[in-house]
Amino acid sequence: MQNLTERLGTLVRFLRGLLLSFLAELKEAPSKMLPQVIAILLAFLVGAVVLAVTGYSPLDAYGALLVGAFGDTYGIGQTLTQATPIIFTALAFLFAYKCGLFNIGAEGQFLFGAFTAALVGISFAWMPFFIHVPLALIAGAVGGALWGFIPAVLKARLGAHEVITTMMLSYVALYVTGYMVNYPFKEPGSWVARTIFIWPSAELPRILPPTQLSASIFVALLLAGLTYYILQRTTIGYEIRAIGLNPDAAEAGGISVGKGIVLALVISGAMAGLGGAGEVLGVHRRFIEGFSPGYGWDGLAVALVGGLNPTGILLASVLFGALRSGGMTMTRTTDVPLDIATLLQALVILFVAAPKLVEYLRKRGGFKR
Amino acid sequence: MRSITKKFADVVANDKIDFTVEKGEIHGLLGENGAGKTVLMNILYGLYRVDEGKILIDGIEADIDGPNAAIKLGIGMVHQHFMVVPSLTVAENIVLGNEPTRSKFLLDTKKIMQSVKEFCDRYKLEVDLKAPIHVLPVGVQQRVEILKALYRGANVLILDEPTSVLTPQEAQELFKAIRALRGQGKTVIFISHKLNEVIAVCDRITVLRKGKVVGTVKASETNVNELATMMVGREVSFTFQKTQPATRKTVLRVEDLKAFDDRNLPALKGVSFEVHAYEILGVAGVEGNGQTELVETLTGLRKAAAGKIWLLDIDVTRAPPHERIQHGASCVPEDRHRRGLIMEFSVMENIILGSHDRPPFAKDSVRLDINEASNYAEKLIQEYSIKTPSKDEQARHLSGGTQQRVVLAREFSRNPRLIIACQPTRGLDVGATEYVRSKLVDMRNNGCAVLLISADLDEIWGLSDRIAVIYEGRIVAVKDPEKTSESELGLLMAGAEPD
Numbered sequence: 113m114q115n116l117t118e119r120l121g122t123l124v125r126f127l128r129g130l131l132l133s134f135l136a137e138l139k140e141a142p143s144k145m146l147p148q149v150i151a152i153l154l155a156f157l158v159g160a161v162v163l164a165v166t167g168y169s170p171l172d173a174y175g176a177l178l179v180g181a182f183g184d185t186y187g188i189g190q191t192l193t194q195a196t197p198i199i200f201t202a203l204a205f206l207f208a209y210k211c212g213l214f215n216i217g218a219e220g221q222f223l224f225g226a227f228t229a230a231l232v233g234i235s236f237a238w239m240p241f242f243i244h245v246p247l248a249l250i251a252g253a254v255g256g257a258l259w260g261f262i263p264a265v266l267k268a269r270l271g272a273h274e275v276i277t278t279m280m281l282s283y284v285a286l287y288v289t290g291y292m293v294n295y296p297f298k299e300p301g302s303w304v305a306r307t308i309f310i311w312p313s314a315e316l317p318r319i320l321p322p323t324q325l326s327a328s329i330f331v332a333l334l335l336a337g338l339t340y341y342i343l344q345r346t347t348i349g350y351e352i353r354a355i356g357l358n359p360d361a362a363e364a365g366g367i368s369v370g371k372g373i374v375l376a377l378v379i380s381g382a383m384a385g386l387g388g389a390g391e392v393l394g395v396h397r398r399f400i401e402g403f404s405p406g407y408g409w410d411g412l413a414v415a416l417v418g419g420l421n422p423t424g425i426l427l428a429s430v431l432f433g434a435l436r437s438g439g440m441t442m443t444r445t446t447d448v449p450l451d452i453a454t455l456l457q458a459l460v461i462l463f464v465a466a467p468k469l470v471e472y473l474r475k476r477g478g479f480k481r
Numbered sequence: 482m483r484s485i486t487k488k489f490a491d492v493v494a495n496d497k498i499d500f501t502v503e504k505g506e507i508h509g510l511l512g513e514n515g516a517g518k519t520v521l522m523n524i525l526y527g528l529y530r531v532d533e534g535k536i537l538i539d540g541i542e543a544d545i546d547g548p549n550a551a552i553k554l555g556i557g558m559v560h561q562h563f564m565v566v567p568s569l570t571v572a573e574n575i576v577l578g579n580e581p582t583r584s585k586f587l588l589d590t591k592k593i594m595q596s597v598k599e600f601c602d603r604y605k606l607e608v609d610l611k612a613p614i615h616v617l618p619v620g621v622q623q624r625v626e627i628l629k630a631l632y633r634g635a636n637v638l639i640l641d642e643p644t645s646v647l648t649p650q651e652a653q654e655l656f657k658a659i660r661a662l663r664g665q666g667k668t669v670i671f672i673s674h675k676l677n678e679v680i681a682v683c684d685r686i687t688v689l690r691k692g693k694v695v696g697t698v699k700a701s702e703t704n705v706n707e708l709a710t711m712m713v714g715r716e717v718s719f720t721f722q723k724t725q726p727a728t729r730k731t732v733l734r735v736e737d738l739k740a741f742d743d744r745n746l747p748a749l750k751g752v753s754f755e756v757h758a759y760e761i762l763g764v765a766g767v768e769g770n771g772q773t774e775l776v777e778t779l780t781g782l783r784k785a786a787a788g789k790i791w792l793l794d795i796d797v798t799r800a801p802p803h804e805r806i807q808h809g810a811s812c813v814p815e816d817r818h819r820r821g822l823i824m825e826f827s828v829m830e831n832i833i834l835g836s837h838d839r840p841p842f843a844k845d846s847v848r849l850d851i852n853e854a855s856n857y858a859e860k861l862i863q864e865y866s867i868k869t870p871s872k873d874e875q876a877r878h879l880s881g882g883t884q885q886r887v888v889l890a891r892e893f894s895r896n897p898r899l900i901i902a903c904q905p906t907r908g909l910d911v912g913a914t915e916y917v918r919s920k921l922v923d924m925r926n927n928g929c930a931v932l933l934i935s936a937d938l939d940e941i942w943g944l945s946d947r948i949a950v951i952y953e954g955r956i957v958a959v960k961d962p963e964k965t966s967e968s969e970l971g972l973l974m975a976g977a978e979p980d
Contacts, residue, residue, distance in 0.1 A: 344849075345848060345849050345851065346847050346848055346849055347837055347838050347842075347843045347846065347847060347848075347849055348847070349849075350830070350837050350849055351837070351838075353826075354823055354826070354830075354834065357823045357824070357825045357826065358819070358822075358823045358824065358825075360819045360820050361819065361820050361821060361822060361823045361834070362823070362834075363782060363802060364780065364782060364802065364812065364814060364820040364821070365802075365806075365834035365835040365837075366801075366802045366803030366805075366806045366807075366835045366838075367803070367834075368801065368803070
């Protein structure tokens with residue numbers, strides 16, 4: 113009898129411990145993401161005020177947005193389709209950021225990767241898909257990496273600031289690829305600046321027809337995991353983080369800062385380029401001039417809204433994808449303009465960035481109390 | 482001061498402290514960093530308000546609600562960091578805040594010079610009154626600070642760690658000045674954690690530990706060991722056992738090394754020396770005479786403009802830092818926040834820095850073996866008694882002494898052949914200092930060559946097998962500690978010609 117009570121007591125203690133640790137976990141997770149959640153709620157609140165003041169019903173607008181983004185399989189598919197390229201560019205921003213670099217040129221790396229992937233896609237008709245698809249993806253990564261390598265060398269060798277060079281190279285990429293599809297690689301007879309379709313053997317399969325969602329999203333998920341792995345579990349990632357936190361101590365510890373910077377920007381560029389390849393191989397099946405509505409720039413914002421970690425980036429990408437796809441539905445079904453979706457994005461970014469700004473200002477004024 | 486208590490949040494900085502200073506005495510206030518010395522004096526000077534307790538001056542209870550009140554009561558304080566205006570002249574600095582004026586807005590420059598001159602003569606403190614402060618050596622700037630306090634009518638003068646920035650000669654000058662002030666009937670409170678100088682200059686000494694008074698002793702009736710024990714709370718040893726091996730292989734050889742500083746001015750002007758196994762070569766010198774550049778050139782962080790560096794007969798003059806680490810060079814950098822540690826990294830991540838790219842931590846030179854790193858970190862945390870909640874704690878949350886232990890653990894445990902230690906005990910309390918020094922001697926006794934660069938002569942003196950003196954980018958002398966004296970070294974450090 114006493115034996116039984118003893119055992120019951122142990123069991124109860126065990127269960128209580130389990131419950132407590134679960135509760136602690138539950139408590140921990142939101143507190144980490146809490147600033148982001150508050151920022152998002154605030155953004156929607158301010159957006160509602162704007163809607164109300166301009167004579168729209170916030171409830172109707174948000175309802176249409178939500179239904180459009182998550183209401184049915186089609187909506188979810190389109191939301192994820194929009195989220196996919198942003199995952200790539202946000203991870204690209206994150207990776208360089210961990211090395212203390214502001215790669216704001218993901219757009220250029222994204223476009224250049226898309227173009228090189230398209231080149232491989234329209235060549236090699238004879239290839240089986242299991243070679244052609246990976247080859248085209250690799251081509252995209254290499255194209256993006258190349259576009260990251262240039263500012264990396266400029267930084268490591270000459271000290272040119274990467275914010276300037278990556279941004280300017282984005283425009284170079286925009287116009288170079290634009291030229292390519294307007295002249296040498298233009299689809300014959302078309303009046304649109306675009307290449308011919310890639311061979312079917314290079315296509316990434318669509319996974320949720322009739323939406324445009326393609327297998328590229330699996331690559332994105334894989335890359336999110338890989339990003340975490342590289343940063344936390346490899347020597348390269350260790351060196352990159354060390355440089356990002358304290359380049360002087362990293363150097364004293366035998367780490368080559370120049371090499372780390374080049375590697376970080378090259379890998380970051382490859383990530384963005386892979387995203388571009390995914391769009392070409394999975395969604396458009398060709399390179400079309402101006403096909404990116406600014407996925408590269410969104411990546412920067414999403415990385416910040418996602419709290420600069422891979423998991424947060426996945427969630428924030430879905431939010432931004434939802435704003436894009438739901439926004440279109442909202443415009444179609446109500447008379448609310450699409451700009452409201454853009455406004456909401458801007459507000460989210462603003463409210464995420466604002467606390468950091470306040471913290472920065474407080475630190476600077478911290479001498480007086 | 483009676484039963485003074487001061488709390489910051491939950492930390493009791495001063496716990497019911499009774500502290501009495503007689504008129505006309507030099508009273509030493511001794512304690513480790515964080516013992517509460519500066520807090521107590523800041524209370525006396527009105528910078529902090531007391532939580533409990535009272536202050537009596539000449540037997541009358543005083544309410545000191547700010548430095549102005551303190552100055553009115555005749556209390557003056559010279560801080561560790563000087564509060565002078567660099568571009569003004571000495572005389573202008575001294576009268577600052579009490580300028581004699583002709584009409585309301587015009588300064589009476591003649592009167593300033595005259596009154597300051599009389600004043601300096603009275604206290605026999607000599608300074609060039611017309612010189613702008615920024616051209617003067619630190620010791621003279623400090624004298625200006627003292628004069629400034631006296632000019633405002635200070636009868637009680639508080640000096641906060643006054644010798645921490647001075648050469649031994651300048652310190653001697655200061656002591657002379659302090660004694661002269663006592664002769665004029667002034668009272669001096671001398672804050673320090675250096676045992677020797679407190680005994681040398683003070684009449685009585687009060688020792689603080691962890692916010693409490695341990696005791697007050699007469700300087701003539703005590704000694705360094707007693708004070709150290711009072712200060713730390715246990716016996717402290719300042720002498721180290723050294724083994725004497727038969728042969729000493731040359732580990733580091735430097736020949737005619739030249740390098741520039743960050744402003745592109747020559748900082749090392751042809752330095753040559755050797756360090757052997759089983760030897761500590763101490764490099765004495767006032768800071769800013771090329772020590773920083775020497776360390777950076779030796780570790781590969783700064784380009785050598787000319788000359789050669791051999792590490793175990795390998796020419797490493799152009800080798801990058803990681804190659805030198807692999808050849809067995811370890812370094813305890815002078816600035817552990819900038820060069821020594823990555824503050825946002827965990828203890829474990831800091832401990833593998835520099836070895837992270839080699840087995841056992843790197844598998845096939847790409848994957849980081851976290852298990853291996855964890856075990857290694859746990860082992861070193863034990864071995865070096867690193868006070869941390871866990872190996873995953875960020876380095877910035879640790880105390881200064883503990884951070885230095887992390888650096889030592891990392892640098893000493895990868896079997897170095899050469900250790901370059903630059904100001905290794907700066908900012909550390911007595912306990913931590915003793916630990917660092919004993920570890921350096923241990924490494925020497927195990928066959929390491931140690932290059933110890935320090936501005937602390939006691940440290941150089943206590944540890945070195947040979948002493949080199951660096952002055953303006955040159956090694957001006959290499960001495961046998963048995964055959965030299967502290968004053969000789971001090972003169973060499975100050976630029977005197979060696980005989």
